[in-house]
Amino acid sequence: MRPPPPRLSAQRRPPQPSGGNLLAPPKLKSPTPLRPPPSAAATLRGPAPRGNAATPAGSLTTSTLAPTQRSSRKVILEPGHSPLDWAALVSNPKNNLRGAGLPPNLIRVTPSLLKSHHGRKGVDAWTSYNGKVYNITPYLPFHPGGKGELMRGAGKESDKLFLEIHPWVNWEGILGECLVGIMVSEHEAVGANELDAMD
Numbered sequence: 250m251r252p253p254p255p256r257l258s259a260q261r262r263p264p265q266p267s268g269g270n271l272l273a274p275p276k277l278k279s280p281t282p283l284r285p286p287p288s289a290a291a292t293l294r295g296p297a298p299r300g301n302a303a304t305p306a307g308s309l310t311t312s313t314l315a316p317t318q319r320s321s322r323k324v325i326l327e328p329g330h331s332p333l334d335w336a337a338l339v340s341n342p343k344n345n346l347r348g349a350g351l352p353p354n355l356i357r358v359t360p361s362l363l364k365s366h367h368g369r370k371g372v373d374a375w376t377s378y379n380g381k382v383y384n385i386t387p388y389l390p391f392h393p394g395g396k397g398e399l400m401r402g403a404g405k406e407s408d409k410l411f412l413e414i415h416p417w418v419n420w421e422g423i424l425g426e427c428l429v430g431i432m433v434s435e436h437e438a439v440g441a442n443e444l445d446a447m448d
Contacts, residue, residue, distance in 0.1 A: 324395040335391040339426045346427045348373045348384045356430035357437070358382040367404035374403035375429060378411055378420050382429045406432075 338344055358375070363382060368374025373386045385399055392399045394414070402410050411420065 323393050326393070327390060330390045332391070332393075335388065335423070338387070344387075344426075346384065346387045347429055348386070351429060355428065357433045358430045359433060359435050361435065363406075363432070364404045368400055374400060376402040376404070377406040377432050378408055380432045381421075382432060383420075383424045383427045384429050385424065385427065387427060388424060 363375055366373050366375035373384050375382050376385050389396045389399055
């Protein structure tokens with residue numbers, strides 16, 4: 250029979266982990282940073298703003314970019330009013346998206362005629378973009394930003410407004426079937442009507 254192993258004195262015993270968790274990672278004596286050194290672009294940025302509760306100290310900011318005036322506000326669309334539903338509606342030639350009472354060909358739209366189509370009191374909402382006039386009334390419930398945002402351009406030229414909000418959107422691709430006509434000045438419309446009367 251073998252004798253029992255010798256017992257270590259309290260001075261030579263390895264320390265026992267507290268709490269009994271043998272799988273805990275060892276504690277480092279000196280903390281090492283886990284972040285990589287800053288890049289050349291990071292050194293060009295200004296310091297993070299201090300004292301702002303919304304931005305934690307040390308977080309990255311986009312101080313070189315101009316702040317946007319408005320953030321995109323998407324609304325919850327009703328069922329059946331998704332972009333795919335709009336595409337299906339546009340692809341059906343039987344849908345008269347230009348509006349009722351218009352001739353089959355494009356018309357000349359004067360600024361006064363455009364202004365009269367403001368979208369209130371049962372009148373269709375028309376808007377102009379790049380010299381073309383569109384009936385935006387059928388698209389109102391499909392607009393991801395909501396009816397109110399789209400109505401801001403009703404009865405007026407909306408080039409500046411459109412480019413301010415979303416210049417990347419293909420307007421012609423979305424509203425091509427809603428094209429009513431082209432913008433002309435007041436005196437151009439009068440001259441065209443006289444030529445039509447001569448025929």
